Amino acid sequence: MELDKAIEQRFSVKSFTKKSVDFGVISKILEAAIKAPSAGNLQDWRFVVVTDDSKKLELGKACRDQVWVGQASAVIVVCSDLTNLQRFYNDRAETYGIEDCSAATQNILLKATDLGVNATWISAFDEDEVARIVRTPDHFKIVSVVPIGYSDEKATEKNRNVLNTVTYFDEYGNSTMNPSAFPIVKEENVTAVKEGIKESKGFFSKIKDKFKDVREEMKKED
Ligand SMILES: Cc1cc2nc3c(=O)[nH]c(=O)nc-3n(C[C@H](O)[C@H](O)[C@H](O)COP(=O)(O)O)c2cc1C
Known part of the structure; x- marks a missing residue:
């Protein structure tokens, strides 16, 4: 798919069918994620791919009760390992971590679209709760939670300011x-x-x- 098409066709969904996404497809999506730019090329992103049913449900609750997250085939938790960013960038570390992981998240959404997979960027979550569920260490910053799967939802026309x-x-x-x-x-x-x-x-x-x-x-x- 051409870039323009992926940009145009990407849209957020709030429901998924039971069809699961192959691990090969998830790998391709994550390969695209790690091609994103990052501060000092430190590549601080880390991805926790959650497929365990009870953990997916817990993640949905941690995302302010967005329970539909539990229907996803997999939930990718995108987080920044702040260790190297703190070493090089001091008080800018967290900002850069968020930015690096946001760039990776956008690549995830576009590559998923390219492969016919639906995905939604979620940032409304209780960070401590998500960290507890996926057991990330204290020096990690959770940036986004991205449920992926197949959805019956149809894209509506993009509502964008001109x-x-x-x-x-x-x-x-x-x-x-x-x-x-x-x-x-x-x-x-x-x-x-x-x-x-x-x-x-x-x-x-x-x-x-x-x-x-x-x-x-x-x-x-x-
Ligand atoms: C930083 C950020 C946080 C978001 N958080 C949520 C969320 O918690 N739940 C949700 O359903 N969508 C979330 N979204 C998706 C937006 O609602 C969606 O991108 C926006 O409405 C535009 O629709 P579109 O993605 O279909 O173009 C988030 C998007 C971004 C970039």
Whole structure:
């Protein structure tokens, strides 16, 4: 599957069928997880793959009573071993641990989607309880709990704020006046961009260096 498809098709589920996920598939998912970037390449992520039925149910309870977690074929507990991060990064260790494991978690979700497996990122949990269930040492930070399996749920259309309401140029608050001005790279956007430019000359003067190609295109037509 192409990356764009995996990004588009990934969605969170809250129920699973009884079909189990092969260990070979879980390995592929975790192989993708360990390709994530990590601070200083310390690769502090550790994965506890829980398939024991009673432990899965306990994890569901520890996730603020999200009992459906117990239906998953496996629950991957993603945690950071803070040892090396603390050695190199002192008070930034925990932040980096969370970030490294979040990057790994996203890879898990995308690879699962790629392989036709459903997965949900859960961070609403009682950390002490999860640590007790999976017996992680004190210097571990639990970052996410990811139930995986097969689900009958169907993806609904992604509810996302449009790009130009969350994107700024050079400084926060400096946004485009016309959504057609971004993204700008594709040829077919040029006409739309020109329309946008007419409406927002001030904006264009600020970004003229960034959008050199469009300016050249406009010159050719003049
Ligand atoms: C940090 C984080 C914590 C989340 N915690 C939970 C959770 O506890 N339970 C849950 O059902 N979904 C959880 N989610 C999934 C979000 O609810 C979901 O990603 C969001 O509603 C967007 O839907 P989508 O994943 O289908 O695109 C979490 C997602 C993230 C990134």
